[in-house]
Amino acid sequence: MNDFFTLSFRSNITLSIEPEQILLRSPQHSLTLEYPKPGLKTALEHLKHSALTMPQLIAVVAELDGIDDGAIFETESHKLIKLGWICHSVLPLATAIPIAENYQFNLPDVETFHETSLQRFALSRFAFLHQDDGQFVLESPLSKSKIVLLDWRVAGLIAKLGQSNSKLTIDTFGDIGIGAESIQKLLALLMATEMIVIEPEDSTISQWKLHNLLFHRQTRKKLDSSSKSTIPIFEERDRYPIVKPPMSDRVIPLDKPDLVKLAQTDVSLTQAIESRQSIREYGDRAIAISQLAEFLYRCARVKEVYTHEPDPMCIGEATKRPYPSGGALYELEIYPIINQCTGLDSGLYHYQPLSHTLHQISDWNPDVETLVFDAWKSTGQQDIPQVLLIITARFGRLFWKYHDIGYGLILKHIGVLYQTFYLVATAMQLAPTAIGAGNSEQFCQVAHLNEYEESSVGEFALGSLKD
Numbered sequence: 001m002n003d004f005f006t007l008s009f010r011s012n013i014t015l016s017i018e019p020e021q022i023l024l025r026s027p028q029h030s031l032t033l034e035y036p037k038p039g040l041k042t043a044l045e046h047l048k049h050s051a052l053t054m055p056q057l058i059a060v061v062a063e064l065d066g067i068d069d070g071a072i073f074e075t076e077s078h079k080l081i082k083l084g085w086i087c088h089s090v091l092p093l094a095t096a097i098p099i100a101e102n103y104q105f106n107l108p109d110v111e112t113f114h115e116t117s118l119q120r121f122a123l124s125r126f127a128f129l130h131q132d133d134g135q136f137v138l139e140s141p142l143s144k145s146k147i148v149l150l151d152w153r154v155a156g157l158i159a160k161l162g163q164s165n166s167k168l169t170i171d172t173f174g175d176i177g178i179g180a181e182s183i184q185k186l187l188a189l190l191m192a193t194e195m196i197v198i199e200p201e202d203s204t205i206s207q208w209k210l211h212n213l214l215f216h217r218q219t220r221k222k223l224d225s226s227s228k229s230t231i232p233i234f235e236e237r238d239r240y241p242i243v244k245p246p247m248s249d250r251v252i253p254l255d256k257p258d259l260v261k262l263a264q265t266d267v268s269l270t271q272a273i274e275s276r277q278s279i280r281e282y283g284d285r286a287i288a289i290s291q292l293a294e295f296l297y298r299c300a301r302v303k304e305v306y307t308h309e310p311d312p313m314c315i316g317e318a319t320k321r322p323y324p325s326g327g328a329l330y331e332l333e334i335y336p337i338i339n340q341c342t343g344l345d346s347g348l349y350h351y352q353p354l355s356h357t358l359h360q361i362s363d364w365n366p367d368v369e370t371l372v373f374d375a376w377k378s379t380g381q382q383d384i385p386q387v388l389l390i391i392t393a394r395f396g397r398l399f400w401k402y403h404d405i406g407y408g409l410i411l412k413h414i415g416v417l418y419q420t421f422y423l424v425a426t427a428m429q430l431a432p433t434a435i436g437a438g439n440s441e442q443f444c445q446v447a448h449l450n451e452y453e454e455s456s457v458g459e460f461a462l463g464s465l466k467d
């Protein structure tokens with residue numbers, strides 16, 4: 001099986017050969033080899049510039065440096081594979097590129113390719129094809145590689161594998177126009193990279209949906225994620241300022257609570273944490289505008305505007321608020337929908353955390369009502385929320401810096417904001433309940449948002465306590 005694949009360095013591995021040393025460098029690691037022999041130099045140049053199989057590379061080293069050095073080269077090259085520096089290819093059809101640390105390329109044994117074993121082959125339900133940067137790529141959150149399809153016929157092979165077929169033989173692939181030997185090599189490549197599964201899934205994996213596992217993998221550290229060598233710059237900061245510009249001129253100024261007095265009269269943190277609970281039934285007397293004003297002020301206002309010093313990412317101004325936020329970028333926005341609130345007309349509003357004002361976007365209408373109705377259905381159809389807080393994210397304030405982990409970070413921010421909502425509502429004797437899902441498309445329509453620029457990512461119901 002060793003000679004099935006040609007080996008080459010990943011494109012971001014640099015090789016500099018000097019008379020007395022060789023320097024190999026990836027974005028994360030570097031390796032210096034002192035006083036290299038000619039065979040080693042030649043083999044590394046082959047890895048950089050051409051593609052030979054492992055036996056061919058060993059032969060190059062053995063011929064120039066001796067048989068013992070050939071064996072050492074084989075052992076050492078496995079360390080490079082584990083570092084994720086080496087691609088395995090079935091040329092000219094496909095290349096497996098490492099994307100994760102502690103890389104594994106598990107060569108299947110020859111037995112696996114007996115006709116009877118082949119019948120147990122199946123494409124992993126986690127494998128998916130997509131276009132990336134002009135290439136057609138097979139990926140899977142269970143795999144530490146991505147496979148670049150160099151020939152469209154490989155997509156045909158993958159399609160056939162995907163149609164679970166208990167009578168799979170090499171002949172099954174006869175009509176895609178790739179020879180039997182290459183088919184066998186491709187199957188070995190897909191197996192070594194865990195795109196093909198043989199055994200039934202174990203029960204811990206069977207609970208996972210593709211999107212959840214992919215999201216999990218993509219939002220944890222990866223081989224490529226730490227490879228950004230340049231500091232990101234917030235180029236669109238004028239488009240995504242610290243607070244969103246007013247969304248309407250129907251402005252409702254809100255009172256500010258006396259925090260000094262509250263600090264003396266509030267319940268203790270322990271009491272707030274211990275008595276916090278989700279409450280979905282409300283008092284006959286609706287929440288009042290002064291309570292909503294105090295709640296928003298205590299949870300989400302801008303406490304301070306400051307400038308980063310030094311400011312290598314060109315963030316410019318930043319804000320301090322009661323809840324924490326990754327990079328202090330504060331991408332979340334709050335849109336209260338007022339169903340019943342004494343002193344405030346029903347309708348959809350946007351909260352401006354710097355001026356501590358509400359800006360009415362629309363009156364109560366059937367579309368707004370649908371959003372509240374959805375929230376009522378999601379909270380066990382008890383009382384209809386008096387106030388529904390819809391939280392959106394302005395993605396552009398975060399994605400320029402946090403790329404792959406950006407969406408995961410937004411969900412974490414929702415979590416800390418929810419807990420702040422819960423504790424402040426408890427201290428204020430209001431009825432809070434977080435809501436797990438809402439209709440983003442509908443909300444974006446009602447609020448006139450481009451869903452890819454800003455969209456709802458969380459909902460929270462609030463009301464007065466039952467007497």
Ligand SMILES: Cc1cc2nc3c(=O)[nH]c(=O)nc-3n(C[C@H](O)[C@H](O)[C@H](O)COP(=O)(O)O)c2cc1C
Nearest residue numbers: 276277278279280378379380418433434435436437
């Ligand atoms: C992220 C999150 C999502 C939630 N989603 C809902 C929901 O959709 N509907 C609902 O009635 N309660 C929802 N809840 C409230 C939970 O049901 C509640 O916290 C849990 O039952 C524990 O009860 P407690 O909050 O009274 O301690 C959610 C809570 C959190 C933290």
